[in-house]
Amino acid sequence: MSVPTQTLPRQLDPQQLAEKFAATRALTDHLVSRLSPEDQVPQSMTTASPVAWHRAHVTWFFEELVLGRVDNPEHRFLFNSYYEQIGDRQPRPQRGMITRPSVTEITAYRANVDERVTEALKTGDLDERALELLEMGCSHEQQHQELLLMDFKHLLSLNPTDPVYLERPRDDAAEVPSLGWIPVPEGVGEIGADAAAGFSYDNERPRHRTYLPGSMVADRQVTVGEWKEFMAAGGYRRPEFWLSDGWATLKETGWEAPGYWRREEDGTWTTFTLSGRRPVVDSEPVMHVSYYEANAFAAWAGRRLPTEAEWETASSAWSYGDELDPDRCHPNNVRRNTLGGVWEWTQSAYLPYPGFEPEEGVASEYNGKFMSDQYVLRGGSALTPRGHSRKTYRNFFPAPARWMAGGLRLAADSPGEPR
């Protein structure tokens, strides 16, 4: 197959990497500084991980892949997530059983690896591949910063006392901008990451041609207010809007609103946030909806979800504007042509791009082996560290998942009235 754009290897600068490494590690520490040791241990469900585990795992990743030497073999066993090539590991559902090493010991482990990486950068001990893996390790830790926040939110939500991770002022609703459409013209387009253009994961590459059918993508996300209309129209009671698996999931789980929402005695809705339980805000993007729900909403609206290619093509009209603010950790009100706040479900299954080549070595297990039974989300969320995401970024989750910050924007075959 043809590779549309010729790529040259990027040159990585150790000094810049050292700064990025330090900043990334510091952000994790900052996010965790509000947590007690108790907060860091439990695992709220199999697909989530304890905060302490996240902290140790990202550290082990640097030790294993960049430094190439794991001082304590127990760390390899305990903190390997899923790398089969590295050997056996703590079973995923039992990550919450690890009370030793303690949080203090994990903090020390982090410091030790920080020191060793920093030293290795200074002494020039890291070859080009190690530098690449260090860059990837920073991106990896950023991913875990978001995971850590969303997993911890899920854990807190199971505490009936509605605890608060961080205090913040009450929310101010705003007028929601009317919906505009970004046209995506019919024809051959190009999507995907150019390896020479800066860091990207293997799953974003290669940049490649695709055929766009000619369509429109909404210039803003679906709001809480719009979701309430869907609910009022019987959205959770009318199977005609739902995928079959989605309807079965709804029946099984009893879904009748987005994740974390609760109908109060006065009939209003609240939602659980990292700042405790709060009334939902109509002008915010709807969040914690599954692929099934996003699809059903779009069907109800007479629209559909965009494909990855449509989304990425339309995204040239948009800017990032609502990434992680560690003092907020919650989306702002919806704005036009603005990315962030919530990840946006696309209609596209998470599959390899034509010409996809996994990373070499252990890193080959980073992305490719998850390319089944998941859907791509694009953009980024209010939990995504600044600078982590990009327009070619492919986030992915299974269709029923709701605990990440997932929302949606609509697409349409034509700009006319919805059917």
Added chain:
Amino acid sequence: MSVPTQTLPRQLDPQQLAEKFAATRALTDHLVSRLSPEDQVPQSMTTASPVAWHRAHVTWFFEELVLGRVDNPEHRFLFNSYYEQIGDRQPRPQRGMITRPSVTEITAYRANVDERVTEALKTGDLDERALELLEMGCSHEQQHQELLLMDFKHLLSLNPTDPVYLERPRDDAAEVPSLGWIPVPEGVGEIGADAAAGFSYDNERPRHRTYLPGSMVADRQVTVGEWKEFMAAGGYRRPEFWLSDGWATLKETGWEAPGYWRREEDGTWTTFTLSGRRPVVDSEPVMHVSYYEANAFAAWAGRRLPTEAEWETASSAWSYGDELDPDRCHPNNVRRNTLGGVWEWTQSAYLPYPGFEPEEGVASEYNGKFMSDQYVLRGGSALTPRGHSRKTYRNFFPAPARWMAGGLRLAADSPGEPR
């Protein structure tokens, strides 16, 4: 979006439809004529259905959609598969609990609906939409002929006495043709069904443009002999070839060979067929493998599965050659440029084509609502009635499914040595 080819409505001929209807119904009866009433009742797993239920369900489909009147409301409840618009129905996992109506009564039900449809065709009581639905009903019954055979095979396989559905001569292995490659040139191509070109399901439409990356598709299917090489190379023990969900499924199920295979005491492999348990035949296409296994095989071979678009483009080089022979019900040896024998997994998730419009009315639930967490298989199998499948046909199953006649052919980015 643009529709590449202008389509005109097809004119359906009642006389031809009457013949197709009669032939379709007769084939079902023929396939079932080898079964006792006992054989027709049990449901071997939730995703399979009893033979008697298949026979009644396809009959109800004609009654409900074509005749527009269900004489016995119990039939509507018992034999509605999944049409939410029609109302409640027997829970899917309890289809095997229906011992009444009896097999004799179901036979009478079939005769009654046969008569009513035939009469309506004669008297011209069916409008154009009813004729379209009658045509779809025939295709629907053909699908259930394959389902009936594969479900019944699964049921029989759970009987430790290895019963025989039909006797047939012993298999003769043959020389396997060496593997050739069909080039699929880079550029804009067209796939999908043209509504004017004959019957197709809504999920095959519209015919639309797509971008082909430039690749090669194998001119024959993977054989049993090749699969044994994969097994000998540790295919079922080496996680590096597997998707993560696939490896987890393997661990959970203990898969170490395709479905129905059993290692005998002398170390050889047998497989359960509709003619009882038999030695596997190296020159036959491998069958009863899941998407996960197909993917792992391709990874081991340094190749990949074709996409739907690649498959359909390459298929112009192929002819159907191994469809249902009711006296065999088992694939023949692999031949080049020949379709049939086994359905072929593609890499593509089952998703709507650009511009997809579901059928109107009840039939809207036929295909579209299953477009999640499934993968497309193309071609047809030795259980697919002659004339049922076509090159635009999109069959679909979840990644772990093995009880249908699923196999594979390989694709490659380039014709060089596999990596």
Added chain:
Amino acid sequence: MSVPTQTLPRQLDPQQLAEKFAATRALTDHLVSRLSPEDQVPQSMTTASPVAWHRAHVTWFFEELVLGRVDNPEHRFLFNSYYEQIGDRQPRPQRGMITRPSVTEITAYRANVDERVTEALKTGDLDERALELLEMGCSHEQQHQELLLMDFKHLLSLNPTDPVYLERPRDDAAEVPSLGWIPVPEGVGEIGADAAAGFSYDNERPRHRTYLPGSMVADRQVTVGEWKEFMAAGGYRRPEFWLSDGWATLKETGWEAPGYWRREEDGTWTTFTLSGRRPVVDSEPVMHVSYYEANAFAAWAGRRLPTEAEWETASSAWSYGDELDPDRCHPNNVRRNTLGGVWEWTQSAYLPYPGFEPEEGVASEYNGKFMSDQYVLRGGSALTPRGHSRKTYRNFFPAPARWMAGGLRLAADSPGEPR
């Protein structure tokens, strides 16, 4: 330990056994004569078995234990229920997958074994132990007659058309006799079967002394009308009456009435019977209640369930009066001092009597190995063949089981007002 009564071996009369054997086999055939082949195949749940399997299993039991030779080794695999000493067998949850041998073949199998057993009895080929096992085999087949009816009732109940096994006239309610109490005086009593006194299972032996605390046992069973009072008093909504496991089961299952009951739109209750769905009858004994429900009812009534020893001691005041009538298969109205209609839950766990000795050989697995996590029921039911049960008979089921004909009678420490 002491054996209170000296026992002498009983002498078994081959002629009498031949008659008993013939009559037992004939009753099974009679009960099944109303069923189609379809009816005989499905297994409605893991703890139930198909009718055809029951018919073949009891036949195999005679072949294996009495004749000592199983002609067809497949029968040994297919129709061995749980005898580990005999080897592997069809997994219990897959008994409903056996469509071959057919019902006709099973009928022939029965005839063949009938002939061989009859012949062996005539020629005197059976030694004393074989005669004992033949007697046990008849009792075993009687047990399966009841199982067959209750399992088939469960199967039919899953058919939404409420099919009818046998027609019978409408029920006539009657006046319920007021409740009297049988005093059970304090002191040493004797319970259990005397081996010399006629056939008994090993679990009923030995006859042994026990200490009775001094109490009262009701002279009739609890009625449907009384159960409705319990329901009206919130019996299914008030945890204070329930064992902890019972309450958890209620929460999980949604129980709000006995098994097979359904609240109709007019607020009345119907129940599924072997004669189809019918209004419940206040003067009949309540049936299809679990140990948990029986216990909760007794707690609500300020009473308790009797122990086995109390029940057996009190039973000298009672006669059997409502055993299987093949043209009714349903309890009659409650009468004082009458056994049958429904099995009666006791408070006693199913445990070995002091001095319990299992049967020898394969038959050792008949009863003893089930002595955990089950509760004893006494009496007999309207599905129990005449002459099968006796006052020392120990039936047993797990606490949540409802599909057998289980009801209750009350006991009290003192005859005063309930607390």
Added chain:
Amino acid sequence: MSVPTQTLPRQLDPQQLAEKFAATRALTDHLVSRLSPEDQVPQSMTTASPVAWHRAHVTWFFEELVLGRVDNPEHRFLFNSYYEQIGDRQPRPQRGMITRPSVTEITAYRANVDERVTEALKTGDLDERALELLEMGCSHEQQHQELLLMDFKHLLSLNPTDPVYLERPRDDAAEVPSLGWIPVPEGVGEIGADAAAGFSYDNERPRHRTYLPGSMVADRQVTVGEWKEFMAAGGYRRPEFWLSDGWATLKETGWEAPGYWRREEDGTWTTFTLSGRRPVVDSEPVMHVSYYEANAFAAWAGRRLPTEAEWETASSAWSYGDELDPDRCHPNNVRRNTLGGVWEWTQSAYLPYPGFEPEEGVASEYNGKFMSDQYVLRGGSALTPRGHSRKTYRNFFPAPARWMAGGLRLAADSPGEPR
């Protein structure tokens, strides 16, 4: 029924109670002093609880039942174990999700309630019933001291690094005393607690007559060495020794040795203890065996488990000798006529004694509602606080449970050779 012994109400001394209360609370604090906050949060399985939860729950028990006022309503919700009368509560499987209140806050909660109880005792604010409940609350906290240790052991065991709760010297094996038998003569005996004779739970009362069949009970527990003989004899591979449910559990779980045992590469066995992983010691009592295993061992040995009545009668020959030593937390070597080390499974189901009356009020839910599907264990273990258990004490667990310190001693109908 008759109450064999006339009882007079005991008079409770507030000063003695204050001392008992202080000592009990101090022991909990001492046991927990070795734990980090991390250690106290996770819940290792549904039937276990977090250490922090145990600490708070026992505190709430005093607040709710003795003081009659719960200051913080969240504590009522979070730390109510199963008292339905008190209202809704944190679902049991989610006790491990409570990271707030923190361990520090729970420590403060304990101090607050300590102060309030102590003050109330001083001021005489507690009526007679409150004093009784205070006494029960101390016994309750002692129970939770054992639960806390066994639950924490289970949690630690899931950490692959084999962490250590407390260091202790290596074990010294000893000669195992030969087995003697305590005769239990046939006739009427008396068992159960006399309410006037000191504190007892409701489930131990009333003292009542029972008939003893005449038997023998072993004068010491079964040892690790003897258990190895059972294993060597195929104990875990021979279904003939096992209850049916036990064998099914073995097949499902893969049991091949007691809980926590692991076969090392050199073929020796180690076990996980609160002092880390250690070689098993032949002269210690076998521990962490289920009722099913205990039963199978007894069957293999040609013996049986004693009934409660036999055990309690024989126990007059025994003294407590191996209760909780907080610096050991592990059984000592087996000695004759000595109780403790491990709880001993009896053959008896956990059922109400004749004349059983539950405690009044909320405490009525303490014991009675668990009287189904559990078996009685007698004696006490190396994790049971000194003075907590007594010879009438009825501990109870479900048949498959292994995580508590459960072992066994044998009984026999006659002193002859085992069968």
